């Protein structure tokens with residue numbers, strides 16, 4: 001096993017890459033190597049689709065109705081494998097698919113990446129994390145710089161067309177005023193926002 005599939009509390013998760021364009025101040029990767037059933041979520045390079053499929057074939061999904069793509073990296077960094085494995089999980093196990101994403105897929109993969117998730121991803125949780133481009137860079141330190149925040153908003157807007165449930169999250173490491181501004185952005189876009197506590 002390559003720790004591609006792991007369980008945490010009552011959920012099951014897919015860890016398909018360690019690549020990420022960000023270095024968020026709250027990233028759980030700073031806390032340790034493992035999470036839940038996985039001793040380590042550090043992969044030996046991004047696994048091939050064949051390796052991912054092999055783990056899926058060897059895992060018992062009986063207790064689960066949903067799987068979440070969320071690991072020690074941004075899943076859309078491996079968009080083709082994300083799409084192929086989501087399709088396989090749906091066809092073989094009839095699972096609902098959730099994607100936790102930093103929303104930077106268009107910068108990683110090119111414009112229009114939300115459309116490619118249509119019919120495969122049932123719900124997406126996008127890390128908004130800040131109310132503007134400068135604050136976003138302070139918190140998330142994206143290698144795409146201040147292009148990141150507007151690209152994230154555009155991706156989220158696109159997701160509303162292709163994914164049945166779209167949500168934003170912020171981590172409570174920003175100021176109450178910034179959280180309020182995030183709420184206003186989310187409300188304006190018609191996307192529910194969840195404020196989550198920092199995992200220590």
Ligand code: SF4
Pocket residue numbers: 020021022023024026027028029071072073074102140
């Ligand atoms: S986007 Fe996610 S994986 Fe990447 S640094 Fe931020 S919290 Fe960590």
